[in-house]
Amino acid sequence: ExxxxxxxxxxxxxxxxxxxxxxxxxxxxxxxxxxxxxxxxxxxxxxxxxxxxxxxxxxxxxxxxxxxxxxxxxxxxxxxxxxxxxxxxxxxxxxxxxxxxxxxxxxxxxxxxxxxxxxxxxxxxxxxxxxxxxxxxxxxxxxxxxxxxxxxxxxxxxxxxxxxxxxxxxxxSDWINDPSVQDRVAGIDASMTERDSPHASRRPLQREALDLPTLPTTTIGSFPQTDDVRRMRAKYKKEEISREEYEDFIEEQIAETIAAQEEIGLDVLVHGESERGDMVEYFGRQLDGFLFTENGWVQSYGSRCVRPPIIAGDVSRPEPMTTRWLSYANDQTDKPVKGMLTGPVTMLQWSFVRDDQPRAETCRQIALAIRDEVVDLEDVGIQAIQIDEPAFREGLPLRESRWDDYLDWAVECFRLASSGVDDETQIHTHMCYSEFNDIIEAIADMDADVIS
The missing domain is CATH 3.20.20.210 (TIM Barrel)
Known part of the structure; x- marks a missing residue:
């Protein structure tokens, strides 16, 4: 060559x-x-x-x-x-x-x-x-x-x-440097990346808890962003409607989405994510340590452009991000509802990342924030939680000799985000935009209960 x-x-x-x-x-x-x-x-x-x-x-x-x-x-x-x-x-x-x-x-x-x-x-x-x-x-x-x-x-x-x-x-900068976040990362130990039991033991417990058939059905999570959804979101951002009016509209969308899935006969339902736009920006705007631009568009691929957030400081979650809407969705049905989160590796890969500490350190901070959300979702009755990692493969170094180091901390971060729940809670992950055969062992090491 x-x-x-x-x-x-x-x-x-x-x-x-x-x-x-x-x-x-x-x-x-x-x-x-x-x-x-x-x-x-x-x-x-x-x-x-x-x-x-x-x-x-x-x-x-x-x-x-x-x-x-x-x-x-x-x-x-x-x-x-x-x-x-x-x-x-x-x-x-x-x-x-x-x-x-x-x-x-x-x-x-x-x-x-x-x-x-x-x-x-x-x-x-x-x-x-x-x-x-x-x-x-x-x-x-x-x-x-x-x-x-x-x-x-x-x-x-x-x-x-x-x-x-x-x-x-x-x-x-005190805004960048948060000693409490740094101390929490320093306190991570191996037990925080392990579920209580292996998957083989968790599986029957989850099937019973969720009352699932032999071949359960679900969707990836996000339903189409209709013109009405986009219009109402734009009005809310421009302060043309009140927060109460916007939230009433989102509740209507969630109720319709749940009803449609029940009519189809799906087993594990989703709330449709009508309240969300970009899957990274939605969470980043609720996390400390992220900044956003108004005009910072860059080419993603072809003619598609994105506006990546900037991870500028230590990352933490000041309050729950999704429990408000997932709890409402859960109240609309007797079937299990799946919580939807963007994973720490994808949050990292689709952002501009701070250059004053290793990327792995920043990813661990994000993982701890997502972990808090996972635990809170379980606490409000959500027993199936999907942590999306479509960008998991994107982080691989060009040279295969350097893959192991990246995969070690990327898998660790996913497990750190997902391992704070009971065995009965089913952890899903969704991965797309890539061909994953050459890292399939690392994906198995993530220890998710369901992979799509």
């Missing part, structure tokens, strides 16, 4: 009348580095955010005299202001080795993964806003790094000062 790359670029170089730049990103080249350095190209781009060791490796290997290096230093997949003082040292290392004419500075990858302009976010608190850099601000950081490396200290000092202020403010 490596030989094929060399052959392909040899052919391109023969006919190309322009400079050839090869961009690599989302990880390190590792054992492919020597192949990339040997290609007949003019510049090689290295992602130094997710592979910061690559520059030293390239310099140790030896960079051909006719090859320039493009340093992917500004994170193109996250929204935090960069530590420009630290990154300047990396630029200077490259310049010392190669000279200014053979070093380029850029983002780690395309900036389509981040919102366009922080200045379009008037609702963000000014003190918090200084923590962030969107695409426009990241380009300013790239220019400042380049100019500073060229010796233009005076012209760049203002942006470098903003970088230092942001770093210091985040470290000192």
């Amino acid at each position: 490596r030989a094929a790359f060399t052959e392909a670029y040899d052919a391109l170089a023969e006919v190309a009348d322009i400079d050839l730049h090869v961009a690599t990103y989302f990880g390190s080249l590792e054992d492919n580095l020597s192949t990339a350095l040997g290609l007949p190209i003019d510049a090689l781009h290295l992602d130094l955010v997710r592979g910061e060791e690559q520059l030293d490796a390239a310099l140790d290997h030896g960079v051909p005299d006719d090859l320039s290096l493009s340093l992917g230093l500004i994170d193109g997949r996250n929204v935090w202001r960069a530590d420009l003082d630290d990154l300047l040292g990396t630029v200077e290392t490259a310049v010392d080795a190669l000279g200014t004419d053979r070093v380029l500075v850029g983002p780690s990858c395309s900036l389509l993964h981040v919102p366009v302009d922080l200045d379009t976010e008037p609702a963000l608190d000014d003190d918090m806003k200084r923590w962030f850099a969107f695409a426009k601000q990241k380009i300013e950081e790239i220019v400042a790094l380049s100019d500073r490396a060229d010796g233009n200290e005076e012209a760049t000092e203002a942006l470098f000062a903003k970088s230092r202020e942001a770093r210091e403010a985040r470290a000192e």
Whole structure:
């Protein structure tokens, strides 16, 4: 395969009348580095955010005299202001080795993964806003790094000062740093990720408690968001209707959804989620530690765009998030009603995640918040609870050699969220958007009672 790359670029170089730049990103080249350095190209781009060791490796290997290096230093997949003082040292290392004419500075990858302009976010608190850099601000950081490396200290000092202020403010922020959350994570032990009994023992208890037939039926959970639902939600957000009017409408939708399922003859019912829009935003807006933008749209796939939340601080759940609606749904039927939650791994993967602590630590904080909700749902009589993890596979590193570390903490976080209930309570998970065969053992290790 490596030989094929060399052959392909040899052919391109023969006919190309322009400079050839090869961009690599989302990880390190590792054992492919020597192949990339040997290609007949003019510049090689290295992602130094997710592979910061690559520059030293390239310099140790030896960079051909006719090859320039493009340093992917500004994170193109996250929204935090960069530590420009630290990154300047990396630029200077490259310049010392190669000279200014053979070093380029850029983002780690395309900036389509981040919102366009922080200045379009008037609702963000000014003190918090200084923590962030969107695409426009990241380009300013790239220019400042380049100019500073060229010796233009005076012209760049203002942006470098903003970088230092942001770093210091985040470290000192009481909003970000919650000792009670940190203490709770530090207190996690193995028993918190284990159900009381193995699945084989739980299964008959659940079947009896839920009074299920041999082949029970249910749905994934969310029913269509009708025009009426969207219109009423928009009116509520614009304060054109009262909270009481909106909640009365949602209760009507839930009652109709329950009645429709009973008429069909389903065994485990759902409330339809009429009160929810985006499955991450709905929960994030009820959790401490999350921030939201007004115009922070990014491309998801094709023409679909999303507006990811920002996990900026320690995450906790100040109060129950779903018990109000699930309790109402439960009162409408004698059949079991399934509670619906977004799982901690998916909450993490579909957000911009803080960069000042390991992702696993942030995921554990979310898992504890979801765990509290799971326990509260059980307390109000919900004995089937679905924790959706459609993004579980998305977190896998590109290199299979690094999968085990991710899967260890991802499985741990799901189990941490789901293991606080009695054996009679049935835990479901729903996984989609991916092909899961190559991680099926890890999915089994999640110890859910029902997987769809």
